[in-house]
Amino acid sequence: GPTQAHNFLQSLNPAQLQAVQHDPNIPLQILAGPGSGKTKVLTSRIAHLIIHHLLPPSSICAVTFTKKTANEMRERLTKLIGKERTSQVRMGTFHALCALYLRKHALHVGIKGNFTICDTEEGKKIISSLLKERKDYMVSNDIEIQPGNLQSKISKFKARGLSAEDVLTMTPAVHPNEHNTVLVLDRLIAELYSGYQGKLKKNNSLDFDDLLVVGLKLFSGHRKAVSWCRHILVDEFQDTNFTQYELMRAIGVARRVTIVGDPDQSIYGWRAAEVANLEKMQRHFPGTEQIFLEQNYRSTGSILKLSLAIVSQDKNRIPKTLLSSHPSGITPVLRQCNNESHEASFIAMEIKRVMAHMGGALRWGDFAVLLRFNALSRAIESALQKEGIPHRILGGHRFFERLEIKDILAYLQLVDNSSFGPAFTRAVNVPSRGIGEKTLGELFTGADAMVITPLELVERICDAKVPDIKPAVKRKLSPFVAAIRCLREETNKGVLPSALIRKLLKLIDYQEHLHKTQPEWETRWENVQELITFASDVQGSMLTDVHLPPGEEAEYTPLRLFLQASMLSSEGDEQNEEGNLNKVSISTCHAAKGLEWPVVIIPAAEEGTFPFHRSEDIAEERRLLYVACTRAKGLLYLLNVAERKIAGNLMERSLSYFVSHVIKEDETVLTLDDLCTFPKGERTTLCQVLERPEPPEEEVRMRVEGFYESARNRRPFGHEFDAEAASITRAMQQHSFGPARHEIE
Ligand code: ATP
């Protein structure tokens, strides 16, 4: 009712309120810096559309960049309009939205409703096999193509809306004696792209990019599929690519479109995102209005100041105002460590130290370590492990990419879609059944010849309907066929995925298989149990979270929904586990987009890593560092090392010029002496910024003493850090000296 509406509008500033109340019929761009409440405004606008403009929740489409932000938005919205209505809002990533409607309307775009989503790893295998087929041709033309490179090329074609046919047309066939390598290469890539699509089709499968491409085809060609939508809202618009932008146009009927974005945070140019979509939108939607938000609510003054100083080095950037709502707080800490293991143990100890000084006002989940790329995480993970600090990798070693998870999923994928070759290849030897590569090849060729799937062929062999391709195959694969058939029957009986997995584990004695083949079998077995939990979560949320449009539920078997949820989880973020809330997050800077933490630590803020030496776009690297810094609410660390081992070689490193250029030259990097302080005043400020009660003095004292006691006894910094051990002792004696200020220009 109106009181509810009144309440949530009250927490907005005038510009935010204007954006929320903006006429839904006039296209709107909300442009603003980090932490200015863009996502909050978007969420409030959805609530306002429902409460004030009386739009049915199910007529609103909200697109987020990651599943994690979708979950956050869902939580915020639930607080505003309740669970019931929130669940009806069509909310998720472009991928999830497309997948949802593709199942229902598959036939309109020439695919089958039971398609399997092919993950990046399997896609890469398909590409490798295609490259192998063309090996001789490539050698004779002196061409080399890495599977990963080709995969990202294909992905970029799709991001730009170019189909394999388009690319083939653009690159004329070359004469066998053609010597122009560029022409030969371009044509070959086009042919490989086309070959890849052919393989996917044969497997009744779409890769992640296809979800968007085919989704666009559906929404633009078959308007009925989107007739429900009366308003579309898109978060992080600056990172949409061509295809995503076109999807927005196709879903957003009429002119009821709201986007929020920040050109300063565009960090996906390398994946063909186009900031120019902001201007494009103004052309396609004449009369688009813009609202700017200028108040940052997230970070302390000094964090904001440093972040703005970093991004302002870009001379081509359009300057904009971003005012802090908080006191300056603790100056961002710059620190040089000797090497990566020193850096890693510094991070672990510093997290513990800050926890102690905050006397219980912070928990593990309040810390994030943001990396330029995943490979930097190894040393840090082991340091945290050693110190007993619970942590998790956001979008890193993805749960659904683990071998034990893929083993289980392969069986279920086969039950749902017997054409999916990668699942067959995998499942056939889980547990090992002695089917070698050669036999597998023969099964695939044999199946091709009969125009059936390899699974069907094996079934016929086991039923003695066709002769065995060699004597032992039937014997070896009978248990496999029996297992699949049993799962199929159970599925048809309506058995839910969680029970199906349990059944499968027994059928193939999977625990025994792990035990025999995997040194870390216990952890892997736990992951399998985790998968069962995930399955029951999906089952439980089926009616609320998945927003199946009424009447469309029939297209989704529980199994299919579960498989889809697994695949879309691995797309970049992990499942929503309660336990993860109190763990230190380790994440790439990219995956941290849109999120915030009280304490953010950025290791390897050094030349060669930030900007990354392989990157072609320095300005994008700088924006990435800006995104990373602006995730911090109260404390920010920028670390670098003097020497880092890179690909086995020890390299000298120095502080990133993104940072060194904005700090005054006459000041040196903070030393541990400076760091070993945490004056009471700063604690008070931090608690205010985080809106948390200040801990009792006695509690702080106890924890701090406990920390220094254990730090001194265990000498965690190793003998080469005696000086540090000494200054820790000194700091114990005098808790009260203030940190040296690191003035920012
Ligand atoms: P980013 O660009 O990083 O995605 P954003 O602009 O989307 O940032 P939000 O995540 O929506 O920003 O908001 C940042 C923080 O500021 C959140 O914790 C939010 O609750 C808070 N916030 C936003 N607006 C206000 C306000 N008017 N009053 C108090 N807090 C606010």
Ligand code: MG
């Ligand atoms: Mg946001």
